[in-house]
Amino acid sequence: MRLLLTGGSGMVGRNFLEHPDSSSFDVLSPASSELNLFDYHAVENYLLQNKPDIIIHAAGRVGGIQANIRQPVRFLLENLDMGRNIVWAARKAGIKQFINLGSSCMYPRDTLNPLKEELVLKGELEPTNEGYALAKITTARLCQYITSEDSTYQYKTLIPCNLYGRWDKFAPVYAHLIPAVIRKIHEAKVQGKNTVTIWGEGTARREFMLASDFASCLIRAVNHFETLPAMMNVGIGRDYTIDEYYKAIAEIVGYKGSFVHDHSKPAGMKQKIVDISKQIAWEWQAKTSLCEGITATYKFFIENYVAQIVC
Incomplete structure (x- = not known):
């Protein structure tokens, strides 16, 4: 299976590439100099030339509360542009399977926990990371719309809880x-x-999962894509x-x-804290x-x- 991983130099991407089972895939993990996610036509051309069977969209502008408060425009626009470009280019290139990574920031600020997938867009967002959340919600909705228009395109979203681990950012201005x-x-x-x-x-x-555990979930999501729910939280419970x-x-x-x-x-x-009922039913847990x-x-x-x- 040929797999395209965006964000291969980030924490999630590096943990995925370090996972021993990732070697069972033909993984494309281009640097930004090879695949500029801000350039729609470049993204579409790359997909047409390389023809991946499945895409994991792990790229993103990420940061902690300080970074989100300081640069809301950047967190909104960059994540929105990357998400829109890779999802729509995948659809135009005829790629049938797509795993989009959302964020628990997508959930309303004042709602009952644990957070169920159905609560997205059911209330006001947390102001400190609203821009980032809006971009993630829009990308997830685009995936849902594409599948609703043509069910042969299975574009699914995983919503992990907060992640940490190897290759994390430790600088105070960016760190979680x-x-x-x-x-x-x-x-x-x-x-x-x-x-x-x-x-x-x-x-x-707060709920935090080790990034290497999440990488194991991604491996299983690729190998059991057909049974993966259309939108699923990933957490530790x-x-x-x-x-x-x-x-x-x-x-x-x-x-x-x-x-x-x-x-x-x-x-x-x-x-x-995210509700992991669907994850448990899907038979996966962090270790x-x-x-x-x-x-x-x-x-x-x-x-x-x-x-x-x-x-």
């Missing part, structure tokens, strides 16, 4: 919660700081408070200081515990990023 906290607490330990600041009250709840993530990371890093809360900073949605995942991610951070940090 876990990599940002790993770096913050590591630096506090090295610099001998007595306290570390947590944004908000620390009571907001439990969440933790922000305070609990800080404490877990501090224990693994070996930081002995204390935490203070900055109530003036935004914390985002009060809770965000890595939070402690194992953070330990592996901290090891990757030490081996690949610490030398670049000026403390």
Whole structure:
């Protein structure tokens, strides 16, 4: 099977390519210099020339709460352009199978958790990442519309919970919660700081999955595409408070200081955990515990990023 993976240099893409079972596919993972997702005609020509059997769209402009607040235009336009171009070019090129990656940011901010797939577009979005969410919703809807017009085109969307792991971004201006906290607490330990600041009250709840586990889900999605639901959450089935993530990371890093809360900073949605009923029925579950995942991610951070940090 010839498989086109967009975003092969990102966290999801690299974890997919590192998965031992990915070698069973003929994987195309072009760099942006080879496939410019912002150029529709270039995307369509690439698909016509290479004729993949299935596409996994993992490319995207991603970042944590700081990056989304600072650059909403960029997060909206870039993700919208990439999503629209690859999905519509795939349809025009006659590619029948497509796996689009959404985000739990697509769900309304004030709704009951766990978040069911049917809740998309059922309420107001979280303002801190609204642009990114709108782009992801539009791309998912385009996939649904294409399938509804012609059922021979099966364009499906997976909605993962928050991800972390190898190849994550650890720079504060771009990082999501876990990599940002790993770096913050590591630096506090090295610099001998007595306290570390947590944004908000620390009571907001989040669900995180190790990216290598999600890569395993993607492998299964390709191999069992026919049984894959049209839209499906992918999660671990439990969440933790922000305070609990800080404490877990501090224990693994070996930081002995204390935490203070900055109530003036935004914390985002009060809770965000996805409903995994469809995933369980599809017979897949993540295997890595939070402690194992953070330990592996901290090891990757030490081996690949610490030398670049000026403390």
